[in-house]
């Protein structure tokens with residue numbers, strides 16, 4: 212009996228490990244998991260420390276956002292160009308390839324879709340030297356599979372020097388699958404060659420925290436729980452009852468039986484500093500009060516001062532208001 216139980220326990224543990232951490236590092240550089248390994252893992256911007264290669268409001272004294280991790284290269288060819296294979300972070304599907312580096316400041320890049328705990332997450336790998344030739348949209352990939360070679364492609368004027376060669380790695384939530392149509396409506400004449408796979412339509416979460424916590428917690432790790440634990444920048448009310456985020460990230464909706472009984476007239480959203488709506492509460496007309504399409508309900512000033520880089524809200528005298536960036540995000544979210 213004891214042996215049988217031990218056997219069962221082993222099977223359970225093995226299954227747990229197999230389920231394990233949801234995301235893997237996208238290259239062989241694992242210094243992120245070493246004590247004080249950060250400067251072997253991150254590439255900073257020119258002349259700046261490694262912290263500028265992490266995720267968040269890490270540039271221009273907090274006023275500039277970096278939506279991914281810049282991961283240092285480990286191997287180079289004779290000419291000093293990077294040769295590190297770039298690996299998929301989880302099982303998923305190829306959704307977009309850009310192999311014309313002049314069309315993006317991401318240079319050559321790949322976007323994959325993953326489904327974790329019913330949540331759609333999109334990983335993005337940028338500045339690639341070369342994308343695997345047989346990859347095409349719709350194709351399934353396995354976690355840890357090589358999909359590209361690290362590089363330094365970008366369409367920016369200053370470019371990326373050999374010594375700063377890195378992969379820019381993001382984990383994103385998708386704002387709206389009607390992005391292209393929204394953009395045509397709001398900015399006619401502006402060219403969008405990347406369809407919905409435009410940076411504006413992808414909201415990054417911190418891959419460092421996801422990778423480190425996932426490794427520490429193994430099978431117990433929950434991405435949903437991570438999203439629900441985001442620090443709140445502000446709360447807003449939107450007078451819209453049907454938008455794609457509600458379906459795509461349904462697990463983030465908190466039930467409100469009173470509003471559901473009376474009739475839902477809109478939603479109250481909690482946003483983190485990067486604009487990720489991580490809690491959505493249905494509200495009745497009586498609960499919403501104001502008639503405005505979008506209304507700022509509350510502000511967490513401490514979080515704003517810590518992470519102001521997205522400029523979603525601003526203080527006008529004693530009053531806080533949504534900026535054009537904030538309104539723009541809400542327009543796209545609810546389009």
Ligand SMILES: [Zn+2]
Pocket residue numbers: 277279280281379380
């Ligand atoms: Zn970067």
